[in-house]
Amino acid sequence: MSLTTGLQETVDAFQAMAEQDRLELLLEFADELPELPARYAEHPDLLERVAECQSPVFLFVEVDDAVHVHATAPAESPTTRGFASILAQGLEGATVEQALAVPDDMPRLLGLDRVVSPLRLRGMAGMLGRIQRQVRERSA
Amino acid sequence: MTEAEARFADYAAPERLVSTDWVAAHLDDPDVVIVESDEDVLLYEVGHIPGAVKIDWHTDLNDPVVRDYVAPEAFAKLLGEKGIGRDTTVVLYGDKSNWWATYALWVFALYGHDATKIMDGGRDKWIAEGRELTREPAGRAAVDYPVVPRDDSTLRAFRDDVLAHLGKPLLDVRSPEEFSGERTTAPAYPEEGALRAGHIPSASNVPWAKAVNDDGTFRSRAELEALYLDGAGLRDADDVIAYCRIGERSSHSWFVLTHLLGLPKVRNYDGSWMEWGSLVGVPIVTGSESGGVPAR
Numbered sequence: 257m258s259l260t261t262g263l264q265e266t267v268d269a270f271q272a273m274a275e276q277d278r279l280e281l282l283l284e285f286a287d288e289l290p291e292l293p294a295r296y297a298e299h300p301d302l303l304e305r306v307a308e309c310q311s312p313v314f315l316f317v318e319v320d321d322a323v324h325v326h327a328t329a330p331a332e333s334p335t336t337r338g339f340a341s342i343l344a345q346g347l348e349g350a351t352v353e354q355a356l357a358v359p360d361d362m363p364r365l366l367g368l369d370r371v372v373s374p375l376r377l378r379g380m381a382g383m384l385g386r387i388q389r390q391v392r393e394r395s396a
Numbered sequence: 397m398t399e400a401e402a403r404f405a406d407y408a409a410p411e412r413l414v415s416t417d418w419v420a421a422h423l424d425d426p427d428v429v430i431v432e433s434d435e436d437v438l439l440y441e442v443g444h445i446p447g448a449v450k451i452d453w454h455t456d457l458n459d460p461v462v463r464d465y466v467a468p469e470a471f472a473k474l475l476g477e478k479g480i481g482r483d484t485t486v487v488l489y490g491d492k493s494n495w496w497a498t499y500a501l502w503v504f505a506l507y508g509h510d511a512t513k514i515m516d517g518g519r520d521k522w523i524a525e526g527r528e529l530t531r532e533p534a535g536r537a538a539v540d541y542p543v544v545p546r547d548d549s550t551l552r553a554f555r556d557d558v559l560a561h562l563g564k565p566l567l568d569v570r571s572p573e574e575f576s577g578e579r580t581t582a583p584a585y586p587e588e589g590a591l592r593a594g595h596i597p598s599a600s601n602v603p604w605a606k607a608v609n610d611d612g613t614f615r616s617r618a619e620l621e622a623l624y625l626d627g628a629g630l631r632d633a634d635d636v637i638a639y640c641r642i643g644e645r646s647s648h649s650w651f652v653l654t655h656l657l658g659l660p661k662v663r664n665y666d667g668s669w670m671e672w673g674s675l676v677g678v679p680i681v682t683g684s685e686s687g688g689v690p691a692r
Contacts, residue, residue: 279438283438333439338438
């Protein structure tokens with residue numbers, strides 16, 4: 257079990273900050289969630305709903321030479337957008353092996369338990385699990 | 397009198413509601429603190445009413461260790477840091493038709509902080525009207541808030557209170573699917589927690605969101621009376637307990653029954669289905685009928 261380089265950098269960045277400031281970093285990630293590529297924006301049926309999240313979040317994984325994660329979540333759900341953005345950016349360009357090696361308790365490493373609450377972190381773990389399942393399906 | 401004020405005048409306690417216009421005119425009022433309370437812990441950071449402070453239902457109002465609300469010392473520290481004094485008028489608003497704002501208001505009420513109001517329509521109405529939002533955190537000076545005891549006996553019901561209450565009006569404000577036992581959480585929310593699905597025997601079902609219009613404002617007094625007094629049979633009810641999954645949706649209904657309809661005694665069972673649906677040995681009912689009171 258190990259993190260991708262991108263996720264390790266994100267974890268380090270969160271851990272280096274005072275607990276209260278970590279929310280601001282999460283907000284930056286929420287602001288940065290990339291728009292869906294047009295081919296998915298026009299085909300919402302291709303996207304998988306993450307039932308573990310309280311707000312509607314959808315994602316789709318592409319695997320070619322590397323893994324690419326696309327996700328969308330509403331503006332009224334910035335926490336969910338932040339989580340999706342961390343995973344999409346942190347897994348971008350990873351190999352299948354690297355993406356599957358990310359431990360399922362990775363969200364806990366961000367140190368957000370007290371400022372976000374464990375309940376809300378569960379949604380992120382659900383997202384990661386679905387991403388890894390899609391990676392397995394599309395690389396089989 | 398504005399149109400909104402005329403509408404509020406029909407309610408049992410008109411002073412509990414303010415309009416977005418009123419809030420816009422009181423942004424610089426030193427005796428008023430605006431509080432945003434949302435489901436999403438980051439929504440305030442995305443943009444809030446200028447000068448509004450944030451109180452989060454999960455990280456601020458719930459004790460991190462005990463399943464309970466924060467203790468008197470923590471409540472006093474929280475409000476003091478937000479610049480709220482014991483006599484300060486607090487106007488609450490938030491997302492999802494003020495779902496979480498009414499939850500915060502109910503916790504304030506447990507601590508006897510009664511100078512509280514809801515901004516009708518909440519965050520969505522403010523935004524829909526194109527009013528100003530800011531990402532600038534509110535810089536209110538901290539004040540001293542006294543450590544006061546929490547009264548858990550008047551507005552709050554515990555499981556033994558509910559057991560003793562069976563046969564008196566009991567209101568389940570969850571979705572029909574949760575009430576009948578098809579699921580333990582609201583549709584579109586994750587399944588979690590309770591070991592049994594269904595409802596407390598004899599409870600009637602009025603999903604909380606029926607109390608609001610499409611724009612998030614509360615329905616008229618006449619519509620609310622048709623819904624709760626006639627529909628759910630609470631017309632002469634002098635003792636009502638409301639519950640949902642963890643007591644947040646039911647604090648919205650508690651607000652409606654107490655302050656808009658003026659029922660004399662309404663308690664919120666915050667243990668709600670997460671507790672009742674996992675308690676050993678208590679009766680439950682499945683299906684869409686209320687079900688009778690079991691012999692004990």
